Amino acid sequence: MERDKKKILNIKKILDFAIENHRKNNLKTAEQLYNEIIELEPEHLETIFLLGSLSIQTKNFDRAQQLLNKVIQIDPGHAKAHNNLGALFQELKKNKEAIFFYEKAIKINPKLPDTYCNLSLLYMNSGKHEEALKYCNEALSLIPQMLKAINLKSEILKKNTPHWHTQMINDEERNNFYFSALKSFIKTDSNVLEIGTGSGLLSIMAANLGANEINTCETNSIMANTAKNLVADNNLSERINIIKKKSTDIKIGVDINKPANILVSEIFSSNLLSEDVLPSLEDAKQRLISKKAKIIPEYGSIMIALFGGDDIGKNIYTEKFKNIKLKKFNSIISKKYILHRQDLKVNLMSDKFEAFRFDFVNKNNFPSENKKIEIEASKAGRSYGVIQWIKMEMDDGLKYENHPSNPTVASGWQRILYLFDDPIELSIGEKVGIHAKHERNLVWFFLEKIKK
Known part of the structure; x- marks a missing residue:
């Protein structure tokens, strides 16, 4: 009895x-000290756990897995052992296994903020942003000012909802x-289909203008859920x-009742x-x-011009500093x-x-296009x-x-600069050959030649 007591005190020390x-x-x-304890007491749970955790730090993953699994065998409800096995598999980039053990850990103990953050990161990196946001919010519900979780949430939202x-x-x-x-199209019997819900603003406009039926689609689940709240x-x-x-992927008779008689699209980008x-x-x-459906917008165009200017030049091109x-x-x-x-x-x-130029009303197919454009310089100077x-x-x-001459305080559509390999010096009246190309979702403009 006395010897056992001394052994316990020695182990604690x-x-x-x-x-x-x-x-x-x-x-x-x-x-070395953890191993010394295990020699004295092979089933000492805390030491096995700590040595398993240390083995992750020293990259001895096989031993770490062996030790942490032993902890779980002795105590199946050991949340931290499950968590650390999650960390081990995350380190090994075995995300499926990592998620399994992390989720097991929070099922045992739902008050592990770091585990929620790790799950959030794994889901974010696998593109499952709704799950990532859910776990991030769980961490913040436990520690509202947890910087790791706040920063992670910001990254998730930035990926889903850019500014x-x-x-x-x-x-x-x-x-x-x-x-x-x-307003010019909607009547009391209007059936509107919107592609790209976003905030739901255009569908809300359509409802306020009296449309009879409004369907809108959105692939971003976080965005769709938020739009649902805004609609409510x-x-x-x-x-x-x-x-x-x-x-x-929409099916008539499943997702919508019948073909729409108004189509409005909100999925245009800065390059259209x-x-x-x-x-x-x-x-x-x-x-x-329907065949006679109204389409908004009816036409879309990609507009260009040559550009220059010292202000913009300093932000896109460098030449020298002093000598x-x-x-x-x-x-x-x-x-x-x-x-x-x-x-x-x-x-x-x-x-x-x-x-x-794209005629969305009268055309049914929009193939890729290549064309040569000749643009005449109206100002002399350096064009970028x-x-x-x-x-x-x-x-x-x-x-x-x-239009670039019409700056706005807020706009989701930005102007895009396509830079020449090197700036060109132009005189008024010189003609610049541009090779314009689009491949249905990609656009580019190349410098071809200059005519005096």
């Missing part, structure tokens, strides 16, 4: 010393264009049906095409709308620049040119490339265009 070394990151000493969504929602010119177009806030849940699918608008419209025209040559650095700078800043002065060096923007129109003259 060694364990305290081992833990102290472990905390100080003296891993080799801590490992341009807010700018797009607050773009009055865009909103007025869509509102006016909807506006007392329109009974009138707006949000479908969590791509429009190309990047969000698969063309295949979506092709499919919708073939299956989801230090820096020009070769431009070889690793992207030739596509999205112009978010409204304060940079951009000089248009030519008249605007409609590079591509082509600036591109978009235009949307209706037959009645209604128009939206984010």
Whole structure:
């Protein structure tokens, strides 16, 4: 009896010393002390757990797994052992196994904020953002100011809802264009299909204008759920049906009752095409709308002009500082620049040119296009490339265009700069050959030649 008591006291003394070394990151000493305890008491649960955890730190993963599994055999309800096995498999990039053990840990003990964060990160990296957000919120419910969780939530939301969504929602010119177009078409028997729910704003407009039936689709589940809440806030849940699918997966008779007689699309990007608008419209025209359906917008255009200017030049091109040559650095700078800043002065060096025009009403297919464009310089000086923007129109003259000379406080659609390999010096009247190309969702403009 006395000997057992001395043994317990000795183990406690060694364990305290081992833990102290472990905390100080003296891993080799801590490992020796943990092994010493296990020699004295092979089933000492706390030591087996701590040695298994230390083995993860020293990258001895086989031993770590063996020890942590032994902990679970002795105590199946050991939440931290399950958590650390999750960490082990996460380190090994075995995400399925990591998720299994992390979820087991929080089932045993639902108050493990770090475990929720680890699950959130795994789900975010696998593209399952709704699950990632759920686990992140669980961590924050336990520790509201947990910086790891706050930062992770910010990353999840940034991936799902980039800041341009807010700018797009607050773009009055865009909103007025869509509102006016909807108002001109909607009647009491209107059946509206919206591709790209986003915030639900356009569907809410349609409901407020008196449309009889409104269906809208959104693939981003976090966005769709938020739109559902916004629709409810506006007392329109009974009138707006949000479908969590791509429009190309919608089935008549299953997701919507019948073909729509108004189609409105909100999936245009800054280059018009990047969000698969063309295949979506092709499919919708073939299956989801009536033959005489109204389409908003009726036309879309990709507009370009030559550009220059010292302000913008300093942000996209470098040449030298005093006598230090820096020009070769431009070889690793992207030739596509999205112009978010409204304060940079951009000089248009030519008249605007409609590079591509899409007739969404009269055309049913939109193949890739290649064309040579000749643009005449209207100003002399250094041109860095082509600036591109978009235009949307209706037959009645209604128009939206984010022309570079019309800066807005908030807009989701930005101008895009396509840079030449090197700037060119232009005189008034010189003609610049541009090779314009789109492949249905990609757009680019290349410098071909200059004519005096």
